[in-house]
Amino acid sequence: MVSDKQSVGMPQVGVGAVVFRDDAVLLVKRGQPPYAGQWAIPGGKVRAGETLQQAAEREILEETGITIRAGEPVFTFDLIEKDADDNLRWHYVVVDLVANYLKGEIRAGDDAREAGWFGRGQLADITVNPLTRKMLETRFDFV
Numbered sequence: 001m002v003s004d005k006q007s008v009g010m011p012q013v014g015v016g017a018v019v020f021r022d023d024a025v026l027l028v029k030r031g032q033p034p035y036a037g038q039w040a041i042p043g044g045k046v047r048a049g050e051t052l053q054q055a056a057e058r059e060i061l062e063e064t065g066i067t068i069r070a071g072e073p074v075f076t077f078d079l080i081e082k083d084a085d086d087n088l089r090w091h092y093v094v095v096d097l098v099a100n101y102l103k104g105e106i107r108a109g110d111d112a113r114e115a116g117w118f119g120r121g122q123l124a125d126i127t128v129n130p131l132t133r134k135m136l137e138t139r140f141d142f143v
Contacts, residue, residue, distance in 0.1 A: 014079070014092040016043030017056040017099040018135070019068055024119045025142060026101075027132070028063055028112035034079055034090070040129040041096055042112060056097050064115040065107040068099040075135040096135060 018041055019026040028042040042063045046055040053070035060068050075096040081089045108115040118126070120142055123133065136142040 011078075011091040011093050013046040013052075014043060014094040015046050015052050015055045015059065016041035016094060016096040017060045017068055017070055018074060018096055018140070019060065019066065019099045019101050020140075021101040021117060024117035025136065025140075026060075026064060026066065026106075027116060027118050027126075027128070028108065029114040030111065030129075031113040032111040034081060034092075035129050037113075037127065038129040038132075039118075039126050040132045041135070042115070043094070043096070044110070045092075052095055052097060056099060059110075060099070061104075062110040063108070063112040064104075065109060066104040067102040069102055070097045070099045072098060074098045074139050077131055079131075 026042060027039040029039050030036050042060050043056060044059040044063070046052060050058070052073070056070035057068055060066055073095050077094055079090070079092040079094055083089050106115045106117070123136070123143065
């Protein structure tokens with residue numbers, strides 16, 4: 001297995017799941033970079049041999065305790081960060097999938113500090129990651 005440090009020049013694939021339940025979206029407050037402290041779509045890295053859907057289902061269960069059925073991609077973006085000397089820290093290609101809630105009660109786990117369901121009017125009251133906000137607005141008209 002190649003460590004993150006060894007593969008820093010190679011883009012890694014990340015996945016997220018956009019899960020709605022009763023007109024609320026599932027978000028996590030990220031505990032680790034990138035975007036630590038911001039609310040975002042839950043997700044993480046795709047492991048070798050996993051489909052995007054399998055990775056999303058595993059990651060959402062690990063981060064939130066929620067069981068989902070992941071569907072098709074709805075949003076894709078690059079997440080590139082460099083340090084002060086312009087050295088590449090990481091490069092992720094992230095694919096967000098739409099997903100159906102199946103069961104479970106929220107409990108924050110893995111690298112999520114908090115997890116919760118948020119209705120349309122509640123997003124203005126929390127620090128939502130700009131990419132998450134853009135995706136929710138453009139793909140789901142969820143403001």
